[in-house]
Amino acid sequence: MSSPLIQSLIEAFQVLPGVGPKSAQRMAFYLLERNRNGASRLADVLRDAVQNVGHCESCRTLTEEKVCQICASNHRDATLLCVVESPADIAVIEASGAFNGKYFVLMGHLSPIDGIGPAELGLELLEARLDKEPIQELIVATNPTVEGEATAHYIQQLADKYSVTVSRPAQGIPVGGELEYLDSSTLSQAFLSRKQLL
Amino acid sequence: MSSPLIQSLIEAFQVLPGVGPKSAQRMAFYLLERNRNGASRLADVLRDAVQNVGHCESCRTLTEEKVCQICASNHRDATLLCVVESPADIAVIEASGAFNGKYFVLMGHLSPIDGIGPAELGLELLEARLDKEPIQELIVATNPTVEGEATAHYIQQLADKYSVTVSRPAQGIPVGGELEYLDSSTLSQAFLSRKQLL
The missing domain is CATH 1.10.8.420 (RecR Domain 1)
Known part of the structure; x- marks a missing residue:
C-alpha cells in the first residue's frame, strides 16, 4: 500500500x-x-x-440519556417487563409491535467460564425493580440457546420471591417457514407445544 | 429505537x-x-x-503526501508504467508481486453518459508523463469490461504519438479455476490466445 x-x-x-x-x-x-x-x-x-452513549439507569440499554425513552415513557404498560440479552433484541421486538411493556437488558447471558455471573447482568437492579415497581408479568426473552435457557432458569428462580408471573415467548415453527427445512429440535418443540383448535 | x-x-x-x-x-x-x-x-x-488524503501529483492515486511512496521510490523501474482504474487495483497488483514499475491511476473509466471524459481521467497528465519520462512500455490494466476496453483503446491511440510499446495483461483461464465453471467469453478468449508449448 x-x-x-x-x-x-x-x-x-x-x-x-x-x-x-x-x-x-x-x-x-x-x-x-x-x-x-x-x-x-x-x-x-x-x-x-x-x-x-452509556447505559439507561432503569433498564441498562444503551442510550445517551440517563433514562432511555422507553423507560421514561408514560404510554408503556408498566405491569409488563421483558428481559432481553441485548439492545438489538429491543430493536427487533419494537419493530414487531407485539409488545407495549417495558424492558430490562442483561447485556449478555450467564457464562461462568467468561466470568459473567448475576452481578455482571445487573440482576440486583432487576430484583430492585421487581420489588418496587407494579410489575405483574416478567417475560424472559433470552435467546433459546443453552446459555440463554440457563439464564432464563436463573431469572425464573430469582423471580419466585416476588408475586409475579414468569413467562417465555413460545417456541415453534416460524411463520412463513417450511417444515421440510426445519431443524428437528424446533420441530419437536412445536409438536410438544401444539395447540388445540377450537 | x-x-x-x-x-x-x-x-x-x-x-x-x-x-x-x-x-x-x-x-x-x-x-x-x-x-x-x-x-x-x-x-x-x-x-x-x-x-x-488527496491525490498523488504524479500518478493520481490516493495518498496523504504530495507524491505517493511508489512514485517517489528509486527502486521501481521507471521505464514501465501501468495504467489502472482505481487505487484498489494498485493494491492487488502490488500484492501479486508481478510488477515493479510505476503506476498511473485514472480514478474511473471513460463514461460519456456520466460526463467522464479524458480530462476527468487526467489523460493530459498521462501524456505529459509519456512525453517527459523515460517510459518504454505502457501496460493498460483497465478492467476487462466494455468501459474498461473502450478506455484502453482510447489510451492506446493517445500513446501512438509517443515512442512507447502499449500492452494489456493477458486474458484467459484463472489459475486454479475449473473449465467447467468458466464463462464462455473467457474460455473463447483463452482458446484464441492459446500458447504453443515448446
Missing part, C-alpha cells in the same frame, strides 16, 4: 463485525473516492456516540 | 458499501457494547484520512 494513513484506515475498519481485510479496503477506498461527506459524518457520529 | 444518537450512528454506517440497515445496527451495537477503543480509533483515523 502506498499510503500509511490509508493502511491505518483499512486496519481500523476491521474492528467492525464481519469485516475482513478485503471489505475494509473496499470501504476505505469507496469513502475516500466517492463519499467524503458521508465519511466525515460517520467519524463525527461515531465519536459522539462513543463519548455520550 | 430508544436512542436518537444510536439511530444516527446506524444511519451513518449505511454510507459504507454493502452495509444495509441490519448490518449497520449490528456494527453500532457491537462497537458500543464491546469495542469502544476500536470505535474511537476508527473515528479518529477516518477523520484524519478524510482531511489529509
Whole structure:
C-alpha cells in the first residue's frame, strides 16, 4: 500500500463485525473516492456516540440519556417487563409491535467460564425493580440457546420471591417457514407445544 | 429505537458499501457494547484520512503526501508504467508481486453518459508523463469490461504519438479455476490466445 494513513484506515475498519481485510479496503477506498461527506459524518457520529452513549439507569440499554425513552415513557404498560440479552433484541421486538411493556437488558447471558455471573447482568437492579415497581408479568426473552435457557432458569428462580408471573415467548415453527427445512429440535418443540383448535 | 444518537450512528454506517440497515445496527451495537477503543480509533483515523488524503501529483492515486511512496521510490523501474482504474487495483497488483514499475491511476473509466471524459481521467497528465519520462512500455490494466476496453483503446491511440510499446495483461483461464465453471467469453478468449508449448 502506498499510503500509511490509508493502511491505518483499512486496519481500523476491521474492528467492525464481519469485516475482513478485503471489505475494509473496499470501504476505505469507496469513502475516500466517492463519499467524503458521508465519511466525515460517520467519524463525527461515531465519536459522539462513543463519548455520550452509556447505559439507561432503569433498564441498562444503551442510550445517551440517563433514562432511555422507553423507560421514561408514560404510554408503556408498566405491569409488563421483558428481559432481553441485548439492545438489538429491543430493536427487533419494537419493530414487531407485539409488545407495549417495558424492558430490562442483561447485556449478555450467564457464562461462568467468561466470568459473567448475576452481578455482571445487573440482576440486583432487576430484583430492585421487581420489588418496587407494579410489575405483574416478567417475560424472559433470552435467546433459546443453552446459555440463554440457563439464564432464563436463573431469572425464573430469582423471580419466585416476588408475586409475579414468569413467562417465555413460545417456541415453534416460524411463520412463513417450511417444515421440510426445519431443524428437528424446533420441530419437536412445536409438536410438544401444539395447540388445540377450537 | 430508544436512542436518537444510536439511530444516527446506524444511519451513518449505511454510507459504507454493502452495509444495509441490519448490518449497520449490528456494527453500532457491537462497537458500543464491546469495542469502544476500536470505535474511537476508527473515528479518529477516518477523520484524519478524510482531511489529509488527496491525490498523488504524479500518478493520481490516493495518498496523504504530495507524491505517493511508489512514485517517489528509486527502486521501481521507471521505464514501465501501468495504467489502472482505481487505487484498489494498485493494491492487488502490488500484492501479486508481478510488477515493479510505476503506476498511473485514472480514478474511473471513460463514461460519456456520466460526463467522464479524458480530462476527468487526467489523460493530459498521462501524456505529459509519456512525453517527459523515460517510459518504454505502457501496460493498460483497465478492467476487462466494455468501459474498461473502450478506455484502453482510447489510451492506446493517445500513446501512438509517443515512442512507447502499449500492452494489456493477458486474458484467459484463472489459475486454479475449473473449465467447467468458466464463462464462455473467457474460455473463447483463452482458446484464441492459446500458447504453443515448446
